[in-house]
Structures are given as structure tokens and as C-alpha cells.
Amino acid sequence: MFDGVSLVLGRTEVLCEVSLRAEPGKVHAVVGPNGGGKSSLIRCLLGQAPHAGSIAIDWPGEQGRIGYVPQALEFDRGLPMTVMDFLAALVADRPAFLAPRPSVKVTILAALAEVGMEDKAGRRMGALSGGERQRVMMAQGLMPAPDLLVLDEPMAALDEAGAKIFERLIGTLKARGTTILWVEHDLAVVRRLADRVTGLSRTLLFDGPPEAELTPERVLALFSHRAGGAA
Numbered sequence: 001m002f003d004g005v006s007l008v009l010g011r012t013e014v015l016c017e018v019s020l021r022a023e024p025g026k027v028h029a030v031v032g033p034n035g036g037g038k039s040s041l042i043r044c045l046l047g048q049a050p051h052a053g054s055i056a057i058d059w060p061g062e063q064g065r066i067g068y069v070p071q072a073l074e075f076d077r078g079l080p081m082t083v084m085d086f087l088a089a090l091v092a093d094r095p096a097f098l099a100p101r102p103s104v105k106v107t108i109l110a111a112l113a114e115v116g117m118e119d120k121a122g123r124r125m126g127a128l129s130g131g132e133r134q135r136v137m138m139a140q141g142l143m144p145a146p147d148l149l150v151l152d153e154p155m156a157a158l159d160e161a162g163a164k165i166f167e168r169l170i171g172t173l174k175a176r177g178t179t180i181l182w183v184e185h186d187l188a189v190v191r192r193l194a195d196r197v198t199g200l201s202r203t204l205l206f207d208g209p210p211e212a213e214l215t216p217e218r219v220l221a222l223f224s225h226r227a228g229g230a231a
């Protein structure tokens with residue numbers, strides 16, 4: 001998927017010749033120190049960064065759908081928009097001042113149910129906790145059902161219940177054949193859920209099955225790297 005991808009922003013070489021392949025239907029985690037270029041790699045995939053090298057997606061049939069869940073999003077606490085309004089604005093095919101079609105509402109409620117938020121559809125976005133907001137962002141990534149789901153630290157603000165829901169959701173999506181590219185800091189969760197893991201710190205550090213790649217020495221190196229600051 002990524003072949004020799006490099007990215008320079010200002011004077012910083014953020015990515016240098018990064019190549020990796022996310023296999024269809026698998027969970028592929030990307031780990032590494034803060035500032036290692038994980039989010040930047042995703043921005044390249046989404047066409048939001050001026051990278052060199054190539055990024056290609058081989059869809060098995062017609063072009064598939066990409067879902068994207070960004071790193072925690074900040075909101076104006078006074079935003080007079082409910083969770084339903086917010087999600088409807090993202091998926092609706094008519095102006096926001098009209099109420100969402102019943103079918104759109106059903107889709108939104110189903111996505112909210114997948115993240116354990118079905119009872120919060122009428123809550124104002126500004127009144128949600130950080131973890132609840134994160135769950136709403138996860139729900140938007142599921143609408144419409146994605147073939148490739150790109151997750152940028154989706155668990156950062158989640159409590160234990162939220163983390164359990166997330167883990168279950170990953171299992172459900174995998175069973176549906178969704179390919180998942182997932183930036184994550186929690187290596188224990190990566191070990192549990194990922195089929196493959198790539199270590200990234202400007203360049204590729206390692207790439208393979210978590211049980212083989214996330215050795216105690218590697219984990220220690222990753223953490224001390226992080227403690228030492230950006231790559």
C-alpha cells in the first residue's frame with residue numbers, strides 16, 4: 001500500500017522511505033514514539049500531505065469506502081448541535097436545516113449503538129465528555145460501513161467500558177472483512193488485537209506479527225525513544 005513514502009514539512013523530514021502493506025481484512029497497527037510520523041503517514045494516505053513515493057489501494061472489486069476516525073477532536077463547548085445533528089450533517093444528502101430522513105436516523109442510531117452511545121443521540125456535542133466525543137467520532141467512521149477503516153489513536157480518551165466496546169467493535173469489523181489501519185500507543189492492546197504491527201519513527205523500525213515484533217527489548221526501546229522526545 002505505502003511504497004517508499006517520504007514527507008518533508010518545512011525543514012523537518014517527517015517520513016523517510018516508508019514502505020508497508022496492510023493486508024485486506026486484517027488489523028494492521030502502527031506504533032512508535034510521539035512525533036514519529038504516524039499521523040503524518042495517515043494524512044499522506046488521505047491525500048492531505050505532499051508526500052513523495054506512492055500510496056495505492058487495491059480494492060477487490062469496485063472502489064471501496066474509507067472510514068476515518070481522527071485523533072481527539074476539540075469542540076466549542078457552546079456548540080448548539082446534538083450528536084444526531086452532528087452525525088446527520090456528515091452523512092445527510094440534504095440541507096442541515098431539514099430534519100434527517102428517517103433512514104438516515106436509523107443508520108445513525110445503529111452506528112451509535114455500536115459504540116454504546118444510542119441513548120446520547122439527543123445530547124449536545126458540547127456537553128459530551130472527551131471519551132463520549134471519541135465514541136461519536138468512532139460512530140461517524142462507521143457510516144457508511146467502511147471497507148478500510150483508518151483509526152488515529154481511537155482509544156486515547158476512552159475509559160475501561162469504552163475500551164471494551166472498542167475491542168468488541170474491532171472484532172465485529174474484522175468478522176465483516178473490514179481492513180483496519182490503526183495508530184495506537186497501547187502496545188498491550190495492539191498485541192491482543194492486531195494481526196500485524198509496524199514500528200515507525202521517521203523510518204520503518206520493524207514490521208511483522210505483534211508476538212514476534214513486540215519483544216520486551218523492542219518495547220523498552222520504543223518507550224525510551226519516546227521519553228527522549230521526537231525522532
Ligand SMILES: Nc1ncnc2c1ncn2[C@@H]1O[C@H](COP(=O)(O)OP(=O)(O)OP(=O)(O)O)[C@@H](O)[C@H]1O
Nearest residue numbers: 009010012014033034035036037038039040041230
Ligand atoms: N505542518 C507541519 N510542519 C512542520 N512539521 C510538522 C507539521 N506537522 C507535523 N510536523 C512534525 O512532524 C513530526 C511527526 O508528527 P506526527 O503528528 O505525524 O507524529 P505522530 O507519530 O503521530 O505523533 P504522536 O504520537 O505524538 O501523535 C513531528 O515532529 C511534528 O512536529
